[in-house]
Amino acid sequence: MSVTIKDVAKLADVAPSTVSRVIANNPRISEKTKRKVKEAMDYLGYHPNFNARSLANRSTQAIGLVMPSSADKAFQNPFFPEVIRGISTIAHEQEYALYMSTGNTEDEIFEGVVRMVQGRRVDGIVMLYSRVDDRIMCYLQEQKFPFTVIGKPFKNAESITHIDNDNFKAAQEMTEYLISLGHERIGFVGGNLNLVVTIDRLLGYEKAIRNAGLPYKDEYIVHEEFLKEGGQEAVKELLALKDPPSALLVIDDVMSFGVLSTLNELGVSVPDDISLLSFNNVMLSELSSPSLSSVDINIFKLGYEAAKGLLECIQCPEKEAKRVVVPFQLIERQTCSKVSGK
Amino acid sequence: MSVTIKDVAKLADVAPSTVSRVIANNPRISEKTKRKVKEAMDYLGYHPNFNARSLANRSTQAIGLVMPSSADKAFQNPFFPEVIRGISTIAHEQEYALYMSTGNTEDEIFEGVVRMVQGRRVDGIVMLYSRVDDRIMCYLQEQKFPFTVIGKPFKNAESITHIDNDNFKAAQEMTEYLISLGHERIGFVGGNLNLVVTIDRLLGYEKAIRNAGLPYKDEYIVHEEFLKEGGQEAVKELLALKDPPSALLVIDDVMSFGVLSTLNELGVSVPDDISLLSFNNVMLSELSSPSLSSVDINIFKLGYEAAKGLLECIQCPEKEAKRVVVPFQLIERQTCSKVSGK
DNA sequence: TGGCATAGTGTATACGCTTACTTTATTCCA
């Protein structure tokens, strides 16, 4: 069928192993032979079969991506394309390909990962999220399979290379920023509570609230899915309170979009009636109206560093795990203002 | 190292081939043996090695994705995540994984595809775009490698399964819509002219203009990249004309975002001073201010059908190529209005 | 000139699985 190493060997009048060594650019092959073999390869249009190579080699030159939910949902949030952009940049530099398995349920996703790992379809994995007691993460650790995490692992963080923002600090500072604008009733709209990022930011928020001597009210804390719908739900709950917040710290831009649209429907003006500060600074956050004030967490870099760390893990397995902290930066736009006098 | 088919065979006291047949659920194995083997597999935690399987099998259960430019750029446009969402949905249903190779230059991307194909890394390919005289497409045809195209192939369209909107008709109808609002100076902001989608829509635009007896002016036609920056460039050019358009047909929402932001900076009001109608109806197009009137081309379905068609190609190679036309629909929002009296 | 490095290449096997071909066991009919 297709041309193999043997065909090349025959044409170049050498042994298959010599061809293999030419491909690997082995220094023990003379320049003359290399040239001869390369000519034969060109002439035949030879390309190594990757499966055969992987099999003999135990390496696939591919890295696996694990998303928190079905790719179906995840791709609705620009966070993921952007993070993949970062990953693919470095993957490409080192000639790795990306491999995604998908699934709808927890179980399906888990099975997909097991297939990736046991089936040796990839050399390592980037986890695109960090969750409390995550089955997949435990599994990867048990198997001692190379992986890195975007976000802070819930446990064993010292032994797992991970890339993260300082979410505690970020949330604290942002809450303080809102407080400095005169807000005293600040709501927190978080994602699922089993995501470590939600927890960290919530704790940062709490810290700032307590430091400022403000009351920490449970009814100001809402948790929803990382989607527009989540944001919409959240606002409805918060506005139904008898003493609704004057400012919201929202954990994700897409949720903020939902918040904005619902507030708009309800005739609540942003930032006059209520201020909004969110996280991620997704490409489109400047396009909403009003444009979103948002914390740029450098998503691209999170992906880039995660993949870079993974490739290091793969190439030098003895190397110690490390933590990379990606800086954040508040991008002030139009959704925050001083609290309006009561 | 890891547990192989032989280990299972030994434990179950059968031959390796029997285990293999159990995996493939071959009817020639008795239920009793199947049970025995399955127990052994569970006990050992056996998972087939995919590389070995692919090698013996000549199939990989993976489909390759080819993007028009570096993934880096492409992922800035929500079109791609959305299309991948569609692809991944059906891929998952049939237990296929997705495989992406990336590259920065034309050559790198081409090389990546060659590696996918010759290296037998994937069973088939979905081309996420269609371009005039595309090297990759020619290559795939030469190699008789299974692939499908999102968009209309520039040539040999009859022999290539492809999924497309009727872009000619869509653009024509949309232009007619703008004309019906009283616009006579209508600009066209297209993407790169070597993309078939640009050509088709431009032709539809032209048809409508000519049908209406309006002058077809070259200076109203601008071509830029499918990015925000592209839209920004385009507006600048168009507004510099002595008789600038009163309405714009923009080929892509992200470009429209760029158009909007630039118009905003220039103090030009949309839709009062200039109307804007664009394509794609990306998730966030309703969030801009004013919210975008846009043609919903059903991106998800484009992806879904493309992957479905590909799997059919892979499974029954004799089957004839087909064309799937995905319907479009105008979503009216806030960027189009009747022409303001001069 | 014999002996020994050393550079360059070939041989053979392993990687883990599939599958065509064979063999063995069982059934059933004349």
Add this chain to the structure above:
DNA sequence: TGGAATAAAGTAAGCGTATACACTATGCCA
């Protein structure tokens, strides 16, 4: 009861590459 037909499982040969080990030829020195 012999033997054909059928069912069930085993044997062994790939799939295309990598690599440990073996071998040859050359050069150099004593």
